[in-house]
Amino acid sequence: NAGVTQTPKFQVLKTGQSMTLQCAQDMNHEYMSWYRQDPGMGLRLIHYSVGAGITDQGEVPNGYNVSRSTTEDFPLRLLSAAPSQTSVYFCASSYSLGHSPLHFGNGTRLTVT
Amino acid sequence: AQSVTQLDSHVSVSEGTPVLLRCNYSSSYSPSLFWYVQHPNKGLQLLLKYTSAATLVKGINGFEAEFKKSETSFHLTKPSAHMSDAAEYFCVVRMSGNQFYFGTGTSLTVIP
Numbered sequence: 680n681a682g683v684t685q686t687p688k689f690q691v692l693k694t695g696q697s698m699t700l701q702c703a704q705d706m707n708h709e710y711m712s713w714y715r716q717d718p719g720m721g722l723r724l725i726h727y728s729v730g731a732g733i734t735d736q737g738e739v740p741n742g743y744n745v746s747r748s749t750t751e752d753f754p755l756r757l758l759s760a761a762p763s764q765t766s767v768y769f770c771a772s773s774y775s776l777g778h779s780p781l782h783f784g785n786g787t788r789l790t791v792t
Numbered sequence: 793a794q795s796v797t798q799l800d801s802h803v804s805v806s807e808g809t810p811v812l813l814r815c816n817y818s819s820s821y822s823p824s825l826f827w828y829v830q831h832p833n834k835g836l837q838l839l840l841k842y843t844s845a846a847t848l849v850k851g852i853n854g855f856e857a858e859f860k861k862s863e864t865s866f867h868l869t870k871p872s873a874h875m876s877d878a879a880e881y882f883c884v885v886r887m888s889g890n891q892f893y894f895g896t897g898t899s900l901t902v903i904p
Contacts, residue, residue: 694896710890721896722882729890769835775890778824786836 681705683769685784692760692791700755700787702770708782709775710755715739717767717785722769728753729775758792796885798895806903811870813898815883818864825866827857831879832898839881842866854875878902891899 686701704711710726724737728747742764744756753772757764767788771781796800799814817823824843828836847859855875857868866883883895 694830711881712892722894724892727890771836773892778841778886780838780841780886781836781884781892782824782838783828783836 683770683772683782683784685768685787687787688785689790690787691774692757692789694712694760694791696760698757698760700757700768700770700789702755704770704772704782705751706772706782707750708758709750709770711747711770711772712737712781713743713745713753713755713776714769714771715764716769716790717766719721738784757789761763762791765789765791776783796882796883796893796895798898801896801897802899804901805836805873806871806901807875810866810902811877812879813868813875813881813883813900814868815866815895816864817866817883817885817893820884821884823886825857825859826884826886827851827855827866827868827881829879830882830885830892836882839868873900875902875904 683704683705708731713725714722714734716722723739725743726745728734732749767786769786770784773781795818797816826841829838829839830836839855840849842849843860849857855870859866881898885893
């Protein structure tokens with residue numbers, strides 16, 4: 680059971696470039712989310728989805744887009760990378776109902792120069 | 793308002809001594825509560841969870857947490873710290889639906 684898989688693990692971008700961070704889960708979770716983790720700021724929610732075709736903004740959505748065409752996949756797109764987006768990004772998923780915990784991927788470390 | 797407060801940003805203990813990491817929450821609902829551990833350059837791993845069953849919850853690697861509704865607390869403990877316990881620990885609360893709230897984390901240092 681692979682759980683939550685994130686790719687790539689590391690990425691370096693130049694300012695203005697675009698890229699997509701991939702996230703896939705094989706647990707049939709309805710809820711998927713993206714967080715960024717910065718020193719001293721904990722984890723902040725970027726975008727989330729409660730099912731295929733449904734997405735919503737979190738705390739820090741600016742500069743990022745998401746889509747949810749399937750239950751399994753929830754890619755995060757950086758439209759025009761900025762140095763302020765240098766961070767570690769985590770994808771997490773859970774069942775929508777009940778008391779299920781979040782299951783995290785191993786993260787993507789992104790550097791924007 | 794609903795929030796999670798980890799009372800210590802940094803805790804240092806000597807190897808073999810007890811560990812106490814504190815977490816308080818505020819909620820209008822009966823939440824689910826979780827503790828996660830994050831080792832350097834790794835993802836977040838679930839240590840244990842409280843989901844309205846027994847108030848004393850046992851997790852992996854000898855960690856426990858006790859849910860105290862009257863104190864709105866969910867403190868994490870371990871009787872004897874190991875060097876491998878050095879990591880960042882996050883208290884997470886799940887409110888109704890899909891709302892997850894994170895504490896800001898506690899960095900645990902274990903001194904040999």
